Structures are given as structure tokens and as C-alpha cells.
Amino acid sequence: MNTHLKLLALAAATAVLAAGAALAVPVQPAASVDLPPLPGTAFARKVQAQQREAHEQLSRLPQYTPAAWAAQDFAGMPAQKWTIVHQDITAEVVAATKTLSTTVKVTVRANKSGIQKLDFVSLEISDATVLDADGNELTATTEAAGQGYGMLSITLPAPLTVDQDQTFEVTSKAVLDCNGDEGLMSCSFDSSFKSVVLVRYYLWSAVSSYSPFTSDLHVITAADEVAAAPGVPSGPVKLESGKLIWSFAQEEITDNAGFSIAEYEPLVVDAKGDLPTVRVYAIQPSADNAQTMADLGQQIIAAYGGWFVKFPWQGLNMIQLANNFGGGYAPLGAAFLYGEVFGMEPSDQDYGQWQSTVELIAHEIAHQWWGNLVAPLGAGNVCLSESLSEFASCLYTETALDNRSQILGDNLSYIFTVPDASDRPMTSSTVYYSAAYIQIIYHKGAVVFDMLRRELGDEVMLKSLSAYAQKYHRDYAKVEQLRAVLEETSGQDLGWFFKQWFSGKGAIRAHLAARFLPQDDGTWTVRFQVTQKAENLKRFQLVLAIDLADGKTEERVVEIAPSATETVVLAEVQVPSQPVRVRADPQRLLLRAFTVTTPGDVNLSGLVDGRDLVDMAIRHGRGVVFTAKNGNDYFMPDTGFNEIYDVAPDNRIDIDDVDTLIPWAGVEAEPF
Amino acid sequence: MLPIPRRSRSALSRLAAATIVVTPLLWSCSNNQTDTGSGTETDATAGADDGSISNGALPAFQASTPATGARVDLEGGWDDASKHVRVRLYVAGFANLLGLAGHLRFDPSALKLTALTGAPVPLGPSKDTLTWEARTMAKESPAGRVLLGGARFRKKPNPYVGPEGAVVDRELWVTLEFEVLQPGTHTIAFDPASTTARNDGNEEVSATWGSGQIVWKQGGVK
Numbered sequence: 001m002n003t004h005l006k007l008l009a010l011a012a013a014t015a016v017l018a019a020g021a022a023l024a025v026p027v028q029p030a031a032s033v034d035l036p037p038l039p040g041t042a043f044a045r046k047v048q049a050q051q052r053e054a055h056e057q058l059s060r061l062p063q064y065t066p067a068a069w070a071a072q073d074f075a076g077m078p079a080q081k082w083t084i085v086h087q088d089i090t091a092e093v094v095a096a097t098k099t100l101s102t103t104v105k106v107t108v109r110a111n112k113s114g115i116q117k118l119d120f121v122s123l124e125i126s127d128a129t130v131l132d133a134d135g136n137e138l139t140a141t142t143e144a145a146g147q148g149y150g151m152l153s154i155t156l157p158a159p160l161t162v163d164q165d166q167t168f169e170v171t172s173k174a175v176l177d178c179n180g181d182e183g184l185m186s187c188s189f190d191s192s193f194k195s196v197v198l199v200r201y202y203l204w205s206a207v208s209s210y211s212p213f214t215s216d217l218h219v220i221t222a223a224d225e226v227a228a229a230p231g232v233p234s235g236p237v238k239l240e241s242g243k244l245i246w247s248f249a250q251e252e253i254t255d256n257a258g259f260s261i262a263e264y265e266p267l268v269v270d271a272k273g274d275l276p277t278v279r280v281y282a283i284q285p286s287a288d289n290a291q292t293m294a295d296l297g298q299q300i301i302a303a304y305g306g307w308f309v310k311f312p313w314q315g316l317n318m319i320q321l322a323n324n325f326g327g328g329y330a331p332l333g334a335a336f337l338y339g340e341v342f343g344m345e346p347s348d349q350d351y352g353q354w355q356s357t358v359e360l361i362a363h364e365i366a367h368q369w370w371g372n373l374v375a376p377l378g379a380g381n382v383c384l385s386e387s388l389s390e391f392a393s394c395l396y397t398e399t400a401l402d403n404r405s406q407i408l409g410d411n412l413s414y415i416f417t418v419p420d421a422s423d424r425p426m427t428s429s430t431v432y433y434s435a436a437y438i439q440i441i442y443h444k445g446a447v448v449f450d451m452l453r454r455e456l457g458d459e460v461m462l463k464s465l466s467a468y469a470q471k472y473h474r475d476y477a478k479v480e481q482l483r484a485v486l487e488e489t490s491g492q493d494l495g496w497f498f499k500q501w502f503s504g505k506g507a508i509r510a511h512l513a514a515r516f517l518p519q520d521d522g523t524w525t526v527r528f529q530v531t532q533k534a535e536n537l538k539r540f541q542l543v544l545a546i547d548l549a550d551g552k553t554e555e556r557v558v559e560i561a562p563s564a565t566e567t568v569v570l571a572e573v574q575v576p577s578q579p580v581r582v583r584a585d586p587q588r589l590l591l592r593a594f595t596v597t598t599p600g601d602v603n604l605s606g607l608v609d610g611r612d613l614v615d616m617a618i619r620h621g622r623g624v625v626f627t628a629k630n631g632n633d634y635f636m637p638d639t640g641f642n643e644i645y646d647v648a649p650d651n652r653i654d655i656d657d658v659d660t661l662i663p664w665a666g667v668e669a670e671p672f
Numbered sequence: 673m674l675p676i677p678r679r680s681r682s683a684l685s686r687l688a689a690a691t692i693v694v695t696p697l698l699w700s701c702s703n704n705q706t707d708t709g710s711g712t713e714t715d716a717t718a719g720a721d722d723g724s725i726s727n728g729a730l731p732a733f734q735a736s737t738p739a740t741g742a743r744v745d746l747e748g749g750w751d752d753a754s755k756h757v758r759v760r761l762y763v764a765g766f767a768n769l770l771g772l773a774g775h776l777r778f779d780p781s782a783l784k785l786t787a788l789t790g791a792p793v794p795l796g797p798s799k800d801t802l803t804w805e806a807r808t809m810a811k812e813s814p815a816g817r818v819l820l821g822g823a824r825f826r827k828k829p830n831p832y833v834g835p836e837g838a839v840v841d842r843e844l845w846v847t848l849e850f851e852v853l854q855p856g857t858h859t860i861a862f863d864p865a866s867t868t869a870r871n872d873g874n875e876e877v878s879a880t881w882g883s884g885q886i887v888w889k890q891g892g893v894k
Contacts, residue, residue, distance in 0.1 A: 549866075608819075609809070609819040610774060610819055611773045614772065614821060614868060617770050618835060620826065621825075621826060621829025621833065621834075621835070636831065638831040655805065655827075658823075658825060662807060666812075
């Protein structure tokens with residue numbers, strides 16, 4: 001324990017003893033820890049995957065606001081002079097030189113007259129040749145744009161005809177830059193996998209950073225290799241050279257067209273009922289475990305399909321990549337995942353491997369709904385993709401694995417690792433630039449949706465998300481639109497909730513006190529007090545588990561709804577016999593950090609006595625800061641940690657807390 | 673170590689302090705001292721052992737019927753050295769005890785608590801103080817109610833290892849000394865609603881919480 005803190009705590013204890021009464025000023029909670037997750041844990045693996053996924057987040061988000069909103073099928077995008085309708089892409093890589101050769105037949109459509117020059121963003125290509133539909137070579141120039149990308153400008157002999165599709169064929173080569181150590185590996189070449197996942201090797205309109213299109217992808221491989229990509233596969237077709245062409249049809253409008261080549265042994269599990277075809281692309285020895293992955297994929301899809309809407313695409317391709325990919329990435333109709341998870345089985349419980357595998361896959365599959373079916377409009381709405389996907393994943397693990405460790409870990413991560421300076425509202429357009437982006441969007445976001453679920457009830461929550469998916473399918477959405485759907489479905493005004501949790505920063509940070517008052521009829525009143533700071537007043541429903549002397553437990557829910565200036569809220573509940581302990585939010589349903597107003601009264605009995613000591617013993621050793629053998633401190637989302645017991649605040653419950661508590665024996669809650 | 677300051681002394685205790693060298697009842701968590709007593713406890717019916725007792729029989733302590741199984745026993749008697757009734761609480765018969773607590777009550781108009789010391793309980797028979805340490809809470813608040821608690825803690829805890837209860841055959845928990853203010857029969861007992869004994873699974877352990885009476889049939893200590 002920090003010596004300074006210890007002295008402060010002991011000084012506080014001494015003051016109590018000297019005064020012989022309760023302190024009005026409670027012990028303040030420990031500061032957030034700016035620590036990395038404990039390496040080797042399931043949580044650390046998850047955070048690493050999320051960090052890598054998040055690294056790519058910004059580039060995938062449309063950065064504009066449509067002039068005409070709420071149209072279907074992405075028609076809400078701003079009118080552009082011309083758009084890409086379809087791309088037929090043939091790709092071949094040479095691993096030794098990391099050279100990607102492509103032939104892209106791009107079909108464009110003019111929306112306005114006078115379009116005679118087409119500017120595309122592409123890789124920094126060389127040897128570019130552009131032909132029109134008749135095979136005539138067109139004038140094209142290329143220009144480097146930095147970071148491996150460039151501009152391709154095609155000058156047409158005559159303007160495009162409005163509303164008439166026209167196709168050009170662009171053949172080029174580019175050397176890929178696969179360096180990257182923060183995000184998901186954009187491309188990777190090793191002895192097992194040749195993958196091009198996040199490189200935009202196709203063409204996209206220079207007018208917009210997001211110009212989705214339907215596509216057919218053809219990947220050329222060696223005779224002993226198999227290609228995997230999003231879309232409906234066909235082939236292979238054998239070329240005279242002995243090479244193979246693998247094709248993937250993407251009928252949906254999207255711009256995700258990554259692929260990977262390896263000695264995959266695909267397992268295809270056919271569509272059945274509402275379940276789509278699931279294809280698992282894994283290499284040996286993981287390929288032997290493909291059925292486990294397929295089963296898991298289908299189980300997750302079945303759950304989401306029941307909760308949200310039926311799986312919207314023709315199939316899901318689960319594609320194994322090298323471990324250096326580091327996490328998961330979910331383009332439309334696929335999930336690229338780092339290699340290790342494909343070898344996991346439900347029996348792999350040591351160090352939480354199966355749990356973290358399910359969490360990752362459930363998160364990525366959730367993106368088929370949240371991020372692909374309904375896309376967030378801009379960075380300020382990224383929670384509609386990542387928070388909702390993490391929430392869905394938490395809901396799945398809670399249901400399927402029968403534990404809440406994922407949502408609890410997310411909760412603790414936000415509460416204990418986000419300094420005020422890094423905090424942002426979830427809907428802040430700059431949230432991505434916060435050092436705590438993962439904790440705010442992934443972790444807090446999931447808990448916020450889970451709290452909304454508690455507020456509305458499971459049935460209304462899922463019904464609302466289903467309605468939202470139906471209303472905005474194949475479209476962009478904003479948080480306000482999700483709120484409107486939720487309010488319409490629930491019949492509740494959720495303005496306060498969205499203002500508090502989406503537009504506002506922070507969490508519930510409250511001091512708690514309780515007193516037990518005997519009544520003439522033999523029953524008891526539990527009087528409960530919640531104190532918040534004026535600048536961070538939060539409204540919430542608080543579950544109280546009240547343990548009685550007879551061994552029974554009574555559960556009550558109290559509404560904490562402070563007015564704008566009300567820092568102290570009182571509540572009273574009746575119980576049939578003498579209470580001995582109150583456990584506030586015992587399941588940690590709330591995004592909160594509680595402390596006790598009466599120092600040492602960790603069990604909220606209104607009196608510091610031996611029961612507090614025994615309760616402390618049960619929690620002893622719990623903490624969200626873990627000192628590893630190397631002597632370094634790390635964050636660890638210990639779901640058994642309860643900050644109320646951290647009376648000598650250092651984010652762990654240790655003997656210092658016990659020794660701080662004991663001198664407080666006999667202190668009683670101030671009357672209220 | 674939880675000694676409480678002695679309160680204003682009675683004439684008897686002042687005399688005792690003047691004539692008898694009292695071994696301080698200091699408890700250490702590290703050396704596991706046990707209470708060896710500071711004087712001789714005397715059966716009250718045996719009569720006075722020095723001239724300081726003015727008349728009549730000495731106060732005596734009568735424990736409730738001894739129980740078996742998991743229990744907290746009260747034992748005691750007149751202590752010549754302190755000239756008070758000394759009562760000891762023993763924790764015994766637990767197969768898995770992580771902690772226990774309770775409020776010990778008495779009539780403060782009849783009994784005055786003059787000393788209160790706690791021993792670290794529960795530690796278990798091996799007294800493995802490299803691995804374990806225990807803490808005891810013992811405080812009178814207000815007069816007539818003694819808040820007691822004892823629990824054990826792993827010395828090098830971490831989230832991967834949970835609490836572990838101790839096997840407690842018999843361990844001294846708390847020693848109390850009373851000045852008897854009035855003749856009569858004065859009960860010392862736990863408030864039933866306040867007691868708890870829990871194992872390392874946070875389960876309540878059924879236990880017998882003993883009681884006793886300080887009986888002073890006649891006369892007074894001047």
C-alpha cells in the first residue's frame with residue numbers, strides 16, 4: 001500500500017476515535033490505475049485484440065454527415081457525381097516480394113453529366129494499364145499519396161452517360177507494406193499464411209472515404225493452396241499453369257474484400273433452418289477442430305438471430321490467420337481471427353482460453369449485425385458498432401457459458417483504469433483519440449447497454465434492438481436514432497439515460513450509508529443514504545441485498561433519482577426481521593465505484609463491528625492491481641473485488657485495509 | 673494487539689496494582705503468545721485470599737453448560753492479581769473457521785470492564801504464521817457491549833487463491849476483566865442476532881455461543 005495513503009487512512013481512523021463518532025467525510029476511493037492488463041490472462045488477450053481492432057476503426061468509418069438521412073440501402077449517403085457499382089477483382093500475391101498483382105474490372109455509374117475524369121484511391125501501383133470495355137487503352141496517371149497508397153486518375157475519351165454503367169479494367173502491381181505493430185496486421189506472409197486483410201487493394205472513389213460496392217473476388221493460388229475470403233465461394237478453376245482460381249461472390253454492398261491463402265482444409269456446415277452456411281477455413285492441426293468452431297459459430301448466430309434479426313447474409317466464413325494478426329476482424333459475411341483460437345475447445349479452461357475464444361468470436365460475429373447490417377455514422381456513433389457488439393458478446397457468454405465474467409471485466413476495466421483526463425463521452429467525436437478508447441467504447445459501452453437492458457427488461461431491450469436492425473438494415477445509424485427506436489418500443493422517455501450515459505462522461509461514484517431501525521411490529525426499517533458529488537449526479541436503480549440475522553436475504557430495488565442539485569438521496573425499505581448486512585449492487589450491474597460514508601462500515605450495518613472484519617476476510621486478497629513476479633503492477637479485472645472493502649484505498653483488499661478497519665470498531669453511522 | 677486503556681481504578685485494583693507485579697497482557701501477532709494469566713484465579717467460594725477484601729465471598733464466574741462441537745466457551749473466575757473477575761473466551765471445535773464475530777453483552781451498571789485483550793484468532797493448530805495471520809477486534813462500545821471479531825488472513829494473498837479456514841481445536845480469543853459493582857447474578861452473553869461464524873466458503877457455521885454469570889452473593893469489594 002502506498003505509504004502516504006496509509007498514513008491518511010490511519011489519520012482518518014484516529015480522528016474518528018478521537019471524536020468518538022462517525023466521520024461525515026468518507027474515505028475517498030483509490031485513484032484509477034494507469035496500468036496494462038496482466039499479461040497472459042484472458043482479459044489481456046481480449047484487450048490486445050480490441051486494441052488491434054480499434055486501430056483500424058477510424059479508417060473504416062465514414063467521415064461525413066449525409067445531407068439526406070434515413071434512406072435505405074445506403075442511399076442516405078450524400079449524392080456523388082459518380083459511384084462505383086461493382087468490382088470484379090482478380091488478385092495474386094508473390095510472398096517473396098510481397099507483390100500484389102491485381103486486375104480490377106470496375107463498373108461505375110455517373111449520377112451527373114459531364115464526368116470525364118475518374119479519380120480513384122488505390123495502392124501505390126506501378127505498371128498500371130487501363131482498358132475500356134472494348135479493350136481500348138485509356139489515359140491513366142498514378143501518383144503516390146503516402147503510406148503505400150496512391151491516386152489513379154483515368155481520363156475518358158468522352159463523358160460518362162448518366163445512369164448508365166460503364167466498366168473499365170485496371171491492371172497493376174503494388175508492393176505491400178505489411179509493417180504494423182499496433183493494429184491488426186493489414187497483411188502478412190509467413191510459411192503458413194499469405195493474407196491481405198485490411199489493405200484496400202481494390203479501387204475506391206476519391207470523392208468519399210467509403211464507397212461500397214458489390215464484388216466478385218478471384219484469388220489465384222498455387223496448386224496446393226486454398227483461398228478464403230468473405231462471400232459465397234466457388235471453384236477452384238485450374239489454370240493451364242497448374243495454379244488455381246478461387247472465387248467469392250459478394251452480393252451485398254460493402255467495401256470489405258480481404259483474403260487469405262493457406263493450406264486450408266475448409267469445413268462447410270450447410271445452412272439449416274434460419275442458420276446460414278458456416279465455412280471454417282483452418283489449417284492443420286486446427287482443421288481437426290473445425291467442427292468445434294463451426295458449432296460455436298452457429299450457436300452464436302442462432303442466439304443473435306433469435307435476439308436481433310435473422311442472420312442477414314448468405315453465409316459466414318470463419319477464416320484462420322497467423323497469430324500475428326492479433327485479434328479479430330469482421331467484414332461482411334466473414335470473421336478473420338488469429339490462429340490460436342481455432343485450436344480451442346470447451347475443455348480448455350486453464351487461463352480462460354475457451355472463455356476468451358468465445359468472447360472474441362461472439363464479438364466478431366456480432367459485427368455482422370452491428371457494424372455491417374447497421375453501420376455507425378461517423379466516429380461519434382462508433383458505440384453502435386463496438387459497444388453493441390461487445391454487449392452482444394457479453395450477453396452471449398452470460399447465456400451460453402453461464403457466467404458474467406466478461407461484462408464484469410469490462411465494468412472493472414472502465415472504472416479502475418480510466419483517469420479523468422482520458423475520459424470522454426461515448427458519443428464524443430474525439431473518443432477515438434482518447435488513450436482510454438477501448439475502455440470507453442468497448443468496456444463502458446457494453447456495460448451501458450447492459451444497464452439499459454436492466455432498465456427496460458430483457459424482452460423490451462431485445463425487441464428494441466430487433467426493431468432497430470429492421471429499420472436501419474443496410475444503412476447508417478446514429479445514437480439518436482437507436483434511442484428513438486428504444487423509446488418507441490418501450491414507451492419510455494430515455495432522454496435522461498442517453499444524456500447521462502452516452503452524452504455524459506464518467507460512472508456512478510457514490511458514498512453509501514445505512515441504518516437499521518427496529519419497528520414496533522417486529523419488522524425493521526433499513527434506511528439507506530446515497531451521496532454523490534454535485535458535478536457527477538447519476539440516476540440509477542440500486543439493488544440492495546439485505547442479509548438478515550436469521551440467515552435469509554431480502555432483495556429490494558431503490559430508485560436513486562437525484563434532482564439537479566440533490567447530492568444526498570435517502571431511501572427506506574422494510575424487512576421482516578433484524579438485518580445484519582446490506583450488499584449494494586451485489587452483482588455489479590451498475591457502472592459504479594462505491595465507498596462507505598461511515599468509515600469501516602463495509603457491510604453497511606450502521607455499526608463497525610466484528611462482522612465487518614469477517615466480511616473483510618472473505619474479500620481478502622481481491623484486487624484489481626496485481627503485482628507480478630517481475631515486480632511490476634498490472635491491472636487485473638478480479639470480479640471478486642469490491643471497492644467498498646478497500647478502506648485503505650489502493651485498489652486491493654489487503655491486511656492494510658484490515659488494520660485500518662479495526663480501530664474504527666464501534667463507530668456508528670451518523671443519524672439520518 | 674488490542675489492549676484498551678484501563679479506566680478509573682477501583683480501590684481494590686489500586687491496591688492490587690500496588691502490591692502485585694502484573695505481567696502486561698500484551699499480544700503479538702508474530703510470536704503467538706498465549707494468555708498465561710497474570711495471577712491466580714480463585715474459586716469464589718474458597719474465600720478471600722488477602723486482607724483487601726472487606727467481607728463476604730468473592731465474586732465467582734459460572735459458565736453455561738459446556739457444549740461440544742463448534743463453540744465459543746467462556747471460562748473465568750476471580751483473579752487475585754487484578755482483584756477482578758477474569759473471563760476468557762475460547763474458540764473451539766471448528767473444522768473450518770475463517771472468522772467469527774459477535775456482541776458480548778452485560779449489565780454495565782453491575783459490571784465494569786476494566787481490561788480487554790484479544791488474541792489473534794483463528795490461526796489453526798499449526799500456528800503457521802509464515803502463511804497466515806489473524807486479527808481480532810475487541811472493543812467495548814458502548815458500555816455493556818463488547819464488539820468482538822476474529823478472522824484469519826493469508827499473508828501473501830492474491831486473487832488466484834481464496835480464503836482458507838482454520839481447524840480450531842481450542843484457541844484463546846479474548847480475555848476480559850470485570851470489576852463487580854453490585855452484588856447479584858450478572859449475565860455475560862452474546863446477543864444471538866449479532867453472532868456469526870463463517871467458513872472459507874462464506875457459509876455460516878453452526879456454533880454454540882457460550883455464556884456465563886458472575887455471581888457475587890454478598891458484600892462488596894471496598
